Amino acid sequence: MNYLMRRLATFPLVLLGVSILVFVAIRMVPGDSITAMLGTEAGLLTPAQRDSLAAYFGTDQPWFVQYWRWIGGILHGNLGISVTYGRPVLDVILERFPLTLELAVLSMVIALAAGMPAGIYAATHNEKLSDLGVRIAAMIGQSTPSFVLGLLIIYTLSAGFGVLPAMGEFAPLWQDPLRNLSQLILPAITLGFAFAASVTRISRSAMLDVLSDDYVRTARSKGASARSVIWRHALPNALIPVVTLSGIEFGYLLGGAVIVEQIYALPGLGRMVLDAIQQRDYALVQGSVLFIALNFMIVNLLVDLAYVALDPRIRLGES
Amino acid sequence: MMPLLSVRDLRVGFGRDPQANEVVRGISFDLADGETLAIVGESGSGKSVTALSINRLIDFGGGRITGGAMTLKRADGSLFDLMTATEPQLTGIRGAEIGMIFQEPMTSLNPVLTIGWQIEESFRLHRGLTGRQATAAAKDALDRVRIPDAARRLKYTPNQLSGGMLQRVMIAIALACNPRLLIADEPTTALDVTVQAQIMALLAELKRETGMSMIFITHDIGLVAGIADKVMVMQNGQAVEQGELNQILDNAQHPYTQHLLQDVPHFTNGSTTRSDGRRDKVASHEPALKVDGLVVRFPLKSRFFSRATGAVHAVDGVDFDLMPGETLAIVGESGSGKSTTARAVLGLVRSTRGSFSVGARKASAQQSALPVQMVFQNPYASLNPRLSIESILAEPVIATGGRVDAGTRARMASLLERVGLPKNSLERYPHEFSGGQRQRLCIARALMLNPSVVVLDEAVSALDVSVQAKVLELLVDLQREFGLAYLFISHDMAVVERIAHRIAVIYAGQIVEIGDATSVLSQPKHSYTKKLIAAVPTIDRRHEHFELDTRQVPSLVRPQGFEPAPAKWEQFGRDHMARVEG
Numbered sequence: 001m002n003y004l005m006r007r008l009a010t011f012p013l014v015l016l017g018v019s020i021l022v023f024v025a026i027r028m029v030p031g032d033s034i035t036a037m038l039g040t041e042a043g044l045l046t047p048a049q050r051d052s053l054a055a056y057f058g059t060d061q062p063w064f065v066q067y068w069r070w071i072g073g074i075l076h077g078n079l080g081i082s083v084t085y086g087r088p089v090l091d092v093i094l095e096r097f098p099l100t101l102e103l104a105v106l107s108m109v110i111a112l113a114a115g116m117p118a119g120i121y122a123a124t125h126n127e128k129l130s131d132l133g134v135r136i137a138a139m140i141g142q143s144t145p146s147f148v149l150g151l152l153i154i155y156t157l158s159a160g161f162g163v164l165p166a167m168g169e170f171a172p173l174w175q176d177p178l179r180n181l182s183q184l185i186l187p188a189i190t191l192g193f194a195f196a197a198s199v200t201r202i203s204r205s206a207m208l209d210v211l212s213d214d215y216v217r218t219a220r221s222k223g224a225s226a227r228s229v230i231w232r233h234a235l236p237n238a239l240i241p242v243v244t245l246s247g248i249e250f251g252y253l254l255g256g257a258v259i260v261e262q263i264y265a266l267p268g269l270g271r272m273v274l275d276a277i278q279q280r281d282y283a284l285v286q287g288s289v290l291f292i293a294l295n296f297m298i299v300n301l302l303v304d305l306a307y308v309a310l311d312p313r314i315r316l317g318e319s
Numbered sequence: 320m321m322p323l324l325s326v327r328d329l330r331v332g333f334g335r336d337p338q339a340n341e342v343v344r345g346i347s348f349d350l351a352d353g354e355t356l357a358i359v360g361e362s363g364s365g366k367s368v369t370a371l372s373i374n375r376l377i378d379f380g381g382g383r384i385t386g387g388a389m390t391l392k393r394a395d396g397s398l399f400d401l402m403t404a405t406e407p408q409l410t411g412i413r414g415a416e417i418g419m420i421f422q423e424p425m426t427s428l429n430p431v432l433t434i435g436w437q438i439e440e441s442f443r444l445h446r447g448l449t450g451r452q453a454t455a456a457a458k459d460a461l462d463r464v465r466i467p468d469a470a471r472r473l474k475y476t477p478n479q480l481s482g483g484m485l486q487r488v489m490i491a492i493a494l495a496c497n498p499r500l501l502i503a504d505e506p507t508t509a510l511d512v513t514v515q516a517q518i519m520a521l522l523a524e525l526k527r528e529t530g531m532s533m534i535f536i537t538h539d540i541g542l543v544a545g546i547a548d549k550v551m552v553m554q555n556g557q558a559v560e561q562g563e564l565n566q567i568l569d570n571a572q573h574p575y576t577q578h579l580l581q582d583v584p585h586f587t588n589g590s591t592t593r594s595d596g597r598r599d600k601v602a603s604h605e606p607a608l609k610v611d612g613l614v615v616r617f618p619l620k621s622r623f624f625s626r627a628t629g630a631v632h633a634v635d636g637v638d639f640d641l642m643p644g645e646t647l648a649i650v651g652e653s654g655s656g657k658s659t660t661a662r663a664v665l666g667l668v669r670s671t672r673g674s675f676s677v678g679a680r681k682a683s684a685q686q687s688a689l690p691v692q693m694v695f696q697n698p699y700a701s702l703n704p705r706l707s708i709e710s711i712l713a714e715p716v717i718a719t720g721g722r723v724d725a726g727t728r729a730r731m732a733s734l735l736e737r738v739g740l741p742k743n744s745l746e747r748y749p750h751e752f753s754g755g756q757r758q759r760l761c762i763a764r765a766l767m768l769n770p771s772v773v774v775l776d777e778a779v780s781a782l783d784v785s786v787q788a789k790v791l792e793l794l795v796d797l798q799r800e801f802g803l804a805y806l807f808i809s810h811d812m813a814v815v816e817r818i819a820h821r822i823a824v825i826y827a828g829q830i831v832e833i834g835d836a837t838s839v840l841s842q843p844k845h846s847y848t849k850k851l852i853a854a855v856p857t858i859d860r861r862h863e864h865f866e867l868d869t870r871q872v873p874s875l876v877r878p879q880g881f882e883p884a885p886a887k888w889e890q891f892g893r894d895h896m897a898r899v900e901g
Contacts, residue, residue: 214426220376221421222492223414223444226406236431311431312476 007301014297015290019074022289023067026282033057033083033280057083059282070286079290080283084276089287092272096256097291100269102173102180103188103260104253108246110192115199116242122200123207124230134200141197150190150263157186170267187264191257195249202245206238213237239310247303254299255292321392322349323532324373324500329387331365331372337383342368344556345387348549352499355526355533357547357564359540359579361783365556366536370502373534374417375401375409391416394499415445418493422505424485428477434461434488435473441495460491464521482653483514490521497529504536511652511810516854519545538784540579541586541813541856544568552576568858583784584791584813586855589840596644596799597820597835598894606640606676607804608664608691608772613637613673615659619876629878633659635828636883637673643771644798646805648819648836650812650851654875656828657808661774664806665693677772692765696777698757702749708735708760709745715767727767734763737800738793755786759793766797776808791817812855816840821894824848828875829883834895844889844897 034053035042045053054060058069073080079089122134157163171179210216211234219233256270269288276284307314331343343365350356360366371377372384389401393416404412413419421427429437438457442448448456454473461469464487477485486506493501503522507515523546526533535546543550544564551561552575560573571577615634634656641647651657663670677690692715695701702711712731713723721727735744738759740752749757758778765773775794779787795818797803809815815822816836823833824847832845843849887899 214421214423215429217376217379218419218421218427218489218492219429219440220379221374221413221417221419222441223410223412224440225410233429233432237429313430313478 004301007304011294011297015293018293019071019286019290020067022286023063023070026277026280026285027063029277029280031280032059033282034059036278036280037083070283074290079287082276082281082284082287084279084281084284089283092284093269093288093291096267096269096272098172099170099184099266100254100256103184103191103257103266103268104250106184106188107191107195107253108250110188111195111199111249112242112246114192115196116203118196119200119203120207120230120235122204123211124226126208131204134204138197138200138204141193142201144194145259146190146194146257147259147263149193150187150260153186153190154263183264183266187257187260187266190260190263191253198245198249199242203238203242206241207234210234210238236310240307243303243306243310247299247306251296251299254295320351321398322351323354323392324350325388325390326373327388329369329372329389330385331368331377331382332385333382337385341385342382342556343372346551346553346556346558347387348551348558348561350500350532350534353526353530353532354548355535355546356549356551357535357537357543358551358553359537359543360553361538361785363555364553366553367504369553370419370504370534370536373401373500373502374413374419375404376413376419378406391500411445414441414493414498415496416498417500417502418496418498419502419504420486420489420493420506423509424482424489425477425509427489428485430477433474433476434480435475438473438488438492438495441492445496456495457491460495461488463494463525464488464491466491482510483517486510486514486518487521490518490525494525494529494531497531499531501526501531501533502536503533505538506535507542508538512812513652513850513854515542515856519856522546539856540568540583541858544858544860545856552579578785580858582788584788584811584817586813586816586857588852588857589816589837589842592816592836592840593646593795593818593820595795598642598645607643607645608641608806609676610637610639610660610664611674613660613663613675614671615656615663615668616671629876630881632828632875632877632881632883634663634670636886637825637828637830639823639830639833641772641804641806643804644802645820646798646807646818648807648809648815648822649825650809650815650822651825652810652851655825656875657810657825658776659828660825661693661776661806661808664772665691665774690768690770691772691774692768692770693774693776694758694761694765694778697781698754698761699781701761702757704749706748707745708747708749711749711760712745712764712767715764719768730767731763734766737797738763753786754782755790758782758790762790762793762797766801766803769801770803772804772806774806774808777810778807779814780809780811787814788817794818812840812852824851829886829898832895832897834891834897835893838892838895842891842895844891844895846900848897 034045034050034057038045051060058066061069070080079093081087082089082092085092118134118138122131125131170183173180216229216234219229224233256268256273258270258274260266261268261271269292273285273288275281276288326349327347329343329346330341332338332341334340346365346369348356358366358369368377368382371380372382373389375384377384384402387402391399391401391412393399399412401412428434435454435457438460439448439453442453442456446456457473458469461472466472466484466487472480477488480488489506506522507518510518519542522533525531533546535543537543547564549561550564550567551558552567552573553559554575560567560571560576567576568580571580613634614636616630616632619629619631637656637660639647649657649660659668662668664675706714709731712734713727716723716727731745732742736742740756740759740763744760749760752760761778778794779790782790791814794805798805805818807815807818819836821834822836822839823830824839824845825831826847832839832843832848839848840852843852888896889899890896
């Protein structure tokens with residue numbers, strides 16, 4: 001409990017660092033939000049009009065004043081207003097986030113459900129032909145770019161079976177679960193494929209390590225069956241690297257998956273951030289990067305807590 | 320009458336072509352009910368492979384049984400063919416009729432499962448017990464191996480118990496279902512000598528209680544005397560000699576058995592200590608090394624940034640001096656502070672208090688140019704595998720700011736020759752050498768700077784017994800030749816007896832007894848020294864009964880600011896004193 005408090009106490013510090021970085025970085029990109037918003041028409045603005053627009057958006061102030069205002073707003077729960085959407089940044093993010101979260105969870109479920117059994121199977125059939133097959137498949141999975149796989153899936157379905165993935169207006173899970181799932185399953189498979197390949201490789205090597213450990217030999221000397229040796233004795237010890245990998249991948253997925261969202265025309269966090277950068281929507285970029293950073297920290301914390309649950313030798317917060 | 324286990328011409332190989340890579344080449348023996356067979360041999364002799372073949376665990380270790388016959392008489396009297404049995408049949412035998420314990424208790428138990436679960440598993444597998452019944456059975460099993468407070472300990476995970484306790488848990492697991500055969504593969508090698516005595520006593524007692532048979536595998540022929548009925552000596556995958564215990568120990572026929580019995584260090588209670596270079600016969604010099612009031616403490620912090628709440632008193636006021644040409648052995652068990660003392664002398668750990676003087680000059684512990692060099696325990700880990708031997712030997716010279724010139728090269732060549740390695744060694748790499756040769760390299764490296772003191776931290780412990788004897792001989796020769804002073808850290812009394820002039824017994828960070836080797840080993844005065852010496856197995860004490868003792872080693876954690884009471888010493892003879900116990 002004490003440990004949890006101390007971990008949570010570090011969150012604001014990290015977020016402060018991230019906020020400075022993103023604030024500076026986005027301002028180093030040439031161009032400004034007025035030009036980005038009006039396009040060629042921005043050239044028609046008189047200097048007075050431009051100044052009054054800048055005053056309206058607050059970009060006429062020195063950067064530290066802008067930063068100060070922004071941080072002050074955050075402390076009051078106000079992430080600012082998005083120039084592109086004309087709505088509070090937090091609302092825009094929270095509208096997009098459920099899809100990204102759902103996609104990340106689905107991909108991870110697919111990756112673990114396919115990758116772990118494959119990895120365990122390969123480890124228990126080490127150096128046999130089937131092991132080689134799994135390893136080659138994993139290699140292909142890791143090296144296939146997601147846009148290739150995504151397009152391949154869409155092409156096969158439409159050209160081969162005449163079905164198109166469910167496009168159109170995105171249906172949130174709680175409104176139309178079936179339609180929602182039909183919209184998300186293909187993107188989740190596309191994302192989960194490479195993820196599953198990584199899980200396969202890491203669980204195979206972790207399992208191989210563990211299977212040669214002394215306590216596995218002990219379990220066998222007790223008369224434990226092959227199944228019990230794998231699932232009860234070896235697997236819990238092989239989970240730590242799998243959890244580490246899954247945590248990192250999941251954290252990335254929570255930041256949105258730009259390419260897959262683009263291919264399947266999904267309104268996720270990734271595309272939103274990309275658009276916001278193109279539009280120089282400073283408030284939205286800054287807000288979403290902070291949001292993504294916070295998610296990453298939460299996932300990391302959960303991963304560390306999972307270590308403790310998995311391995312009694314790991315004690316948190318003892319130096 | 321049929322023996323319990325009959326093994327005929329067993330052959331086991333490894334790799335893609337097991338027939339060509341046989342590690343066990345035709346082993347035959349019979350084991351009767353209630354009998355104990357000791358298999359003795361050095362690493363690579365095939366003794367562990369033989370053991371793992373009996374319950375066919377070798378199948379999982381990359382080995383293949385290539386020939387022979389193995390028959391087990393089951394509890395109902397029927398014969399079970401271990402060679403042709405299927406894996407499901409074998410899982411019914413393992414744990415139920417053949418139990419097994421291993422060398423490393425620290426790694427042989429599953430770290431993520433409670434010991435209770437791990438014991439219960441045996442009852443679930445072979446007795447069909449579940450829930451409360453299984454828990455009750457597990458508690459009885461722990462009681463049986465004399466683990467105090469069994470009910471509470473069931474909930475512990477292995478990291479919460481010491482090595483000796485874990486080996487008891489292993490025994491509890493192996494014996495849970497009353498197997499009629501127990502295979503013990505070096506069960507005490509990783510344990511301290513007093514803990515070893517406890518485990519041996521426990522095994523002997525349980526054997527009497529249950530009437531089981533046992534196959535006891537060891538490299539230490541001294542250990543055999545206490546427990547075995549029959550002995551089989553293995554070398555290069557073959558049994559060079561087997562027979563009754565007394566026949567083997569008193570009337571060995573094969574040269575290898577004779578070598579194991581005679582050339583290998585055995586403990587003889589101080590009757591084979593060195594007679595050369597004793598301090599009373601050497602004209603008094605300045606000591607090569609003098610240590611005064613050495614204290615090493617590691618502060619314990621409950622939290623980062625917070626103040627220390629206590630300290631581990633690893634070394635708590637150690638004084639000794641060491642004359643040129645003399646060996647002082649520091650003996651003690653793991654956690655006693657003997658290695659920390661050595662490291663502090665070298666400046667590898669920061670001492671909290673105390674002073675050293677090396678030769679005539681006073682030195683601070685952080686000074687790196689001390690004429691003190693070290694040889695470490697594990698020759699496989701203490702040589703950088705990517706450096707050639709030439710670079711390894713040049714390292715100390717470079718580290719002290721010297722240049723590698725013709726003189727350095729000449730010294731390398733002469734040292735290599737002196738430690739008995741071929742001339743062409745310089746261009747070679749560590750992996751091309753055996754364990755004993757590597758330790759010779761480490762010794763050569765330590766001598767490169769012409770030190771006056773060499774710290775040998777368990778320098779022969781990782782070596783096979785016959786290699787041990789040769790390295791010890793080399794050390795003695797080098798000591799005479801160069802007038803080296805050795806600080807010899809060891810837990811092995813037999814080795815210490817061969818090389819030490821003086822012995823300091825260290826317990827819980829303090830020296831409890833120090834003095835002339837013969838005197839300390841033959842007339843120990845402090846109760847801990849007595850206990851330590853009584854626990855050393857010797858070939859002269861056969862079927863000896865050890866008393867079980869479940870006392871735990873005291874904790875070295877002390878509250879902040881704690882200072883131990885000043886030591887009171889009692890003098891026995893000219894050079895022998897022990898701490899007064901109170």
